[in-house]
Amino acid sequence: MAAAFGEADRFELAKTMAGTIGRLAEQFFGGKSDPGVRPYVPIHSRAENLMEVDPLLAHTGQAHVAAALGAIGLEVKDAKWVVKVDDPTAATSGALRIVGAASARVFFASSDDRINGLMQAGAFDPKDKDVVVVCSGSVAERTQRSPRAAMRDGIPEHRYIGMADILKDSASLADFRQRFVGEVGV
Numbered sequence: 001m002a003a004a005f006g007e008a009d010r011f012e013l014a015k016t017m018a019g020t021i022g023r024l025a026e027q028f029f030g031g032k033s034d035p036g037v038r039p040y041v042p043i044h045s046r047a048e049n050l051m052e053v054d055p056l057l058a059h060t061g062q063a064h065v066a067a068a069l070g071a072i073g074l075e076v077k078d079a080k081w082v083v084k085v086d087d088p089t090a091a092t093s094g095a096l097r098i099v100g101a102a103s104a105r106v107f108f109a110s111s112d113d114r115i116n117g118l119m120q121a122g123a124f125d126p127k128d129k130d131v132v133v134v135c136s137g138s139v140a141e142r143t144q145r146s147p148r149a150a151m152r153d154g155i156p157e158h159r160y161i162g163m164a165d166i167l168k169d170s171a172s173l174a175d176f177r178q179r180f181v182g183e184v185g186v
Contacts, residue, residue: 020088032117034121094123094131
């Protein structure tokens with residue numbers, strides 16, 4: 001997708017990538033989703049060859065996001081999903097959109113607290129049915145109410161995915177992919 005788009009207009013591709021990365025960084029690290037173009041934020045302040053010696057990098061959750069993006073990429077490679085980029089200036093845009101049998105806005109959060117911040121910022125409403133939140137760590141159980149039978153619609157609630165748990169509990173790459181795809185549910 002990026003290559004085809006990039007051949008059409010490389011400058012627009014660069015602007016879209018910078019805006020998307022800026023939105024992802026704001027959501028992931030800050031738990032915010034302000035409207036408008038977000039400033040580009042590099043994934044690290046050091047050169048790539050120096051990142052691996054940074055002892056704090058292991059605590060940022062970025063490795064978990066990389067694993068999730070890798071799993072998404074494998075599903076795209078196998079033509080099971082298509083990835084689209086929403087408008088990076090919209091506060092309700094996720095970092096990306098996955099389209100399979102259904103469509104979902106995908107948000108990345110470094111911690112459970114950042115998920116709450118995204119909800120408070122209006123990135124998504126608890127009633128939205130098209131949201132997947134990938135959290136680097138474990139996700140606290142959300143309390144669920146049992147509505148009256150007339151209010152039960154069978155539509156899934158938000159999908160909160162704790163990458164640390166999925167990675168820890170997976171016995172193989174195939175097991176990890178199956179668990180991840182099942183959690184995303186599109």
